[in-house]
Amino acid sequence: MKVVLAGGGTAGHIEPALATADAVLRADPDAQVTLLGTERGLEVRLVPERGYELALIPPVPLPRRPTPDLLRLPLRIRAAVRQTTEVLRSHQADVLVGFGGYVALPAYAAARRLGVPIVVHEANAKPGLANRIGARFTSFVGVASPGIELPHAQHVGIPLRRSIALLDRDAARAEGRAFFGLDPSLPTLLVFGGSQGARRINEATAGALRTLLDNGFQVLHAVGQGNVEAATKAAAEAAAEAGPRYVPVPYVDRMDLAYAAADLAVCRAGAITCAELAAVGLPAVYVPLPHGNGEQRFNAVPTVSAGGGVLVADGELTASRLAEEVVPLLGDRARLDAMGASAATLGRRDADDRLVEMVRRAAAQKSVGG
Incomplete structure (x- = not known):
């Protein structure tokens, strides 16, 4: 299984992505795992430290209010989607797993363009723009807690470091x-x-x-x-x-x-x-x-x-x-x-394994669909 995880920017996106990467390899030691990020995020240090490949794409920050940057957003998104498409194609990705943030948005668009199955994970009680869009493209949506409003949401918890989960x-x-x-x-x-x-x-x-x-x-x-x-x-x-x-x-x-x-x-x-x-x-x-x-x-x-x-x-x-x-x-x-x-009673120590099971089901869709 070839998995690409889009979880760059902040620790809140990177740590669940890394915990999921670890769980993928526990489930399938032969799996190939790549993380997407930008040169601005903590992933530049954290991902190589954990021994994973990091593929860099252009950052596309999403303005919270109307600014001149908002006018340039479509061009930036197109450039990021183009590079992310190349990453998914060159790595022959079987599945794209997004954790929100500005790395995930172009990843969802690129995966949809190529027909790569998408899995969305939302950690926050209030989903951000990227995951609200990504959840429209897939039926595989994992959320941190019940009540998070996304289509097809399944309560899996947040993938945690093993030192914490155990x-x-x-x-x-x-x-x-x-x-x-x-x-x-x-x-x-x-x-x-x-x-x-x-x-x-x-x-x-x-x-x-x-x-x-x-x-x-x-x-x-x-x-x-x-x-x-x-x-x-x-x-x-x-x-x-x-x-x-x-x-x-x-x-x-x-x-x-x-x-x-x-x-x-x-x-x-x-x-x-x-x-x-x-x-x-x-x-x-x-x-x-x-x-x-x-x-x-x-x-x-x-x-x-x-x-x-x-x-x-x-x-x-x-x-x-x-x-x-x-x-x-x-x-x-x-x-x-x-x-x-x-x-x-609200803690989920097995969220990483639950999410990986969702990833494997999504990847199997691509196998069935050719």
């Missing part, structure tokens, strides 16, 4: 806390806001830190690469009074161990974050990033409605509000366990 938080807790230099017995808060950190979350955490430490908690805080100096100073001041119970790091490479170490998270509500926390059963205080069409809030709503998390608007997150939400939760083991169990 994580047993209880079994790995001691290893996780040792890895980050945390106390093995204290209630632990994990704070993170993406690779660059999140200013609002960082500021609220800094303001609430003394309250959190005074209540006997410890904090693992991914502050973002540009915020290390200030966080290190705060850690030194906290350690002088309360011991080394605040651990700031620029970035967490081992999210599996961070999730295992934590009893509660404070975080944004990107689709991947929501899917991972549900899969591992970690309750969270979600602070959606207020941008785009509000998709982050919608991503968190199913887990929050099930009782697996708390939702706080970005503009409402202050130091006092963070402490108000976190202190009662971290001090109540039974409630945390109940919230984690509720979150886990």
